Amino acid sequence: MAASTTPAPSTPTPSASGQAAPTPPADAPSASGQAAPAPSAGASSGDAFWADAERHLVRYGGEFTPEIIERAAGSFVFTAGGRRILDFTSGQMSAILGHSHPRIVETVQRQIAGLDHLYSGMLSRPVVDLARRLAGTLPAPLDKTLLLTTGAESNEAALRMAKLVTGGHEVVSFARSWHGMTQAAASATYSAGRKGYGPAVPGNFAIPVPHAYRPDFTTPDGALDWRRQLDFAFDLIDAQSTGSLAACLVEPILSSGGIIEPPPGYFAALQAKCRERGMLLILDEAQTGLCRTGTWYAFERDGVVPDILTLSKTLGAGLPLAAVVTSAEIEAEAHARGFLFFTTHVADPLVAAVGNTVLDVLAEERLDARAQSLGAFLREGLEEIAGRHAVVGDIRGRGLLAGLELVTDRATKQTSDALGAQVTRRCLELGLHMNIVQLPGMGGVFRIAPPLTATREELSLGLAVLDQAIGEAAAGL
Numbered sequence: 001m002a003a004s005t006t007p008a009p010s011t012p013t014p015s016a017s018g019q020a021a022p023t024p025p026a027d028a029p030s031a032s033g034q035a036a037p038a039p040s041a042g043a044s045s046g047d048a049f050w051a052d053a054e055r056h057l058v059r060y061g062g063e064f065t066p067e068i069i070e071r072a073a074g075s076f077v078f079t080a081g082g083r084r085i086l087d088f089t090s091g092q093m094s095a096i097l098g099h100s101h102p103r104i105v106e107t108v109q110r111q112i113a114g115l116d117h118l119y120s121g122m123l124s125r126p127v128v129d130l131a132r133r134l135a136g137t138l139p140a141p142l143d144k145t146l147l148l149t150t151g152a153e154s155n156e157a158a159l160r161m162a163k164l165v166t167g168g169h170e171v172v173s174f175a176r177s178w179h180g181m182t183q184a185a186a187s188a189t190y191s192a193g194r195k196g197y198g199p200a201v202p203g204n205f206a207i208p209v210p211h212a213y214r215p216d217f218t219t220p221d222g223a224l225d226w227r228r229q230l231d232f233a234f235d236l237i238d239a240q241s242t243g244s245l246a247a248c249l250v251e252p253i254l255s256s257g258g259i260i261e262p263p264p265g266y267f268a269a270l271q272a273k274c275r276e277r278g279m280l281l282i283l284d285e286a287q288t289g290l291c292r293t294g295t296w297y298a299f300e301r302d303g304v305v306p307d308i309l310t311l312s313k314t315l316g317a318g319l320p321l322a323a324v325v326t327s328a329e330i331e332a333e334a335h336a337r338g339f340l341f342f343t344t345h346v347a348d349p350l351v352a353a354v355g356n357t358v359l360d361v362l363a364e365e366r367l368d369a370r371a372q373s374l375g376a377f378l379r380e381g382l383e384e385i386a387g388r389h390a391v392v393g394d395i396r397g398r399g400l401l402a403g404l405e406l407v408t409d410r411a412t413k414q415t416s417d418a419l420g421a422q423v424t425r426r427c428l429e430l431g432l433h434m435n436i437v438q439l440p441g442m443g444g445v446f447r448i449a450p451p452l453t454a455t456r457e458e459l460s461l462g463l464a465v466l467d468q469a470i471g472e473a474a475a476g477l
Contacts, residue, residue: 046080065428072099075454077433085428086462089435090451093255093287095318096358096367098451103357104317111353118349120342126352133359134325137296139305141327147352149345151286151312152180154322157341158308159184159247161326162280165333168246170203172237172279176257176439177206179249179284188249191256191439205240207233209254210262213394213405214413226266234273247308248274249282252298258437258445259396259403267302280307280330286322287401290314291362291452294372294399301398317358321351367452375399377456378448381463388467391419391474402448406470408477419473420444426469432462 049068057064068080075098077085090096097104115124131145148154163169173179173188180186186193187201194200208216208229215224217232237245248270254260274281283306288298292314299306307330312322345351361367379395382404386392393407406423408414420436423444427434437445446466450459 049080065433067428074098074100075451075458084431086432086458086465088433088448088450088462090449091318092313093447093449094313094316096290096292096314096452097317097361098453099318101317101361101453103361104319104354107353107357108319108350111350116348116350117345118347120344120346123347124349124352126349126356127347130352130355130359133356134311134323137359138309138325141329142305142309142325144326144328144331146324146341147347147355148322148324148341148343149320149348149351150180150322151284151310152182152185153343154286154310154312154324155179155185155188155249155282155284156182157324158282158310158326159188159249160341161324161330161334161339162247162282162308164337164339165330166246166278166280168244168278170205170241170245171201172205172207172245172248174209174250174254174257175206176209176254176260177249177251178254178256179251191254203242203244205237207237209257209260210266211260212263213396224263226263227269230266230269230273238277245277245279247280247282249284251284251286252288252302253293253398253401255287255401255447256437258405258439259401259447261396261398264302267299267304271304271306282306282308282310284310286310286312287314287449290358291368291371292399292401292449294368294375296362296368298398315355315358316351317354319351319354320345321355323355362452365453371399371452374452374454374456374459375402378402378450378459378463381459382448385463385467385470389470389474391470391477397448400450400452400454404446404448404466406444406446415444417444419477420446422473422476423466423469426472427465430465430469432465432469434466 046068053064067085069077070080071078075087077087077099079085087099091099111126118124127147130147134145135143146157148157159171171188173190176191177189178191179188181193184201187204190206210224210226210229212224217225217229219225252267271281283299285297289311290296295301307326309325310322311325315321315323375398378400379402382395382402386395390410391406391408392404393410393413394405396403406416406420408416408419417438420438424434424436435447437447450462
């Protein structure tokens with residue numbers, strides 16, 4: 001296949017790590033977007049790689065991207081075939097400082113040479129420092145931290161704590177939520193993965209998502225009537241509850257649900273519903289926390305303070321680090337009741353040291369303000385694309401977490417899985433990695449989350465590729 005014409009600079013572009021990202025050779029092969037070919041006689045090392053992958057790997061969700069990734073730097077990943085691919089998802093929505101950031105590299109090298117892992121009952125300075133510093137970024141009374149590894153694990157611990165403290169066991173979450181794949185977290189996840197695994201944890205309830213683009217409860221002028229929707233939702237919760245409500249676990253912006261941002265005022269009203277029922281409000285800021293939305297935490301917009309906050313992804317900037325943050329009062333009650341969440345990698349010093357470096361870079365480079373300005377630049381570019389292509393139905397999100405929804409008809413908001421898949425494949429061919437969310441009843445929604453360290457030139461490159469891919473797909477409708 002002939003090489004794709006990628007609108008990339010002709011000279012090496014500085015990556016977010018401060019290193020030059022080489023331009024791919026002119027004859028570099030492009031991805032086809034199809035499954036890897038079966039090996040043949042005299043198979044190349046690439047063929048052998050895919051044969052081994054097919055033979056030995058468990059497929060854990062969809063198909064693998066048909067590229068062998070050799071390394072990554074800044075806003076780009078580089079393939080075995082010599083292609084440079086712009087990463088518009090920050091890895092798994094995590095690498096907020098880009099890939100292989102020099103400060104992170106230096107921290108890992110230094111820390112692993114001195115203190116990497118301990119017995120879980122032992123403490124080290126990086127752990128206590130990170131807990132103290134996280135409290136300094138948060139409003140009172142959030143000043144007690146438990147350091148773990150993944151978002152699912154942090155949500156599991158938060159729910160376990162809430163159930164112990166309240167004495168209840170019932171959990172309320174958004175339909176279309178994603179909180180993880182471990183037991184309690186998966187039971188509070190409704191966007192995918194519920195069918196075929198037997199009963200979820202008893203006492204889990206879903207409430208409708210306040211989605212302005214696709215409203216279910218409307219005012220006379222057709223706008224979302226989220227107050228009536230919320231009242232209706234809790235009328236149903238009250239009807240189903242056995243009187244053992246413990247927690248409400250929600251994302252400030254639903255990501256896997258399609259970048260859905262509840263309107264201002266919603267979370268204050270939701271917190272009031274929780275208070276009335278003796279429930280704790282848990283906010284999952286795995287993707288929205290630590291400057292991505294233009295403030296340190298997404299909940300700041302709403303003037304609420306959760307009872308428990310969970311962080312992951314962005315805290316480790318791509319390394320496995322998560323946190324549960326709560327008040328001294330809740331922590332004391334949990335401890336008095338025998339709270340237990342003893343894991344192999346709780347309070348590990350290596351990743352805690354990385355977390356401290358992440359906080360250093362975020363503060364020193366004022367990446368919250370940078371996410372605001374770059375987010376406005378990205379939003380403007382996406383709206384220009386929407387102005388050129390009628391298949392773009394909606395632009396939404398905040399800061400450097402943006403969503404672009406594709407439809408085949410703006411009036412009816414008709415969806416098309418094929419259109420989204422086609423645009424995704426073409427973007428990869430042109431050198432841009434995109435992630436698209438496709439759920440029943442929704443259009444294909446691109447989740448756009450470049451590193452906070454990305455440059456305007458890199459954002460412009462991604463916008464140009466996306467514009468071309470959408471234009472070509474729309475022309476074929």
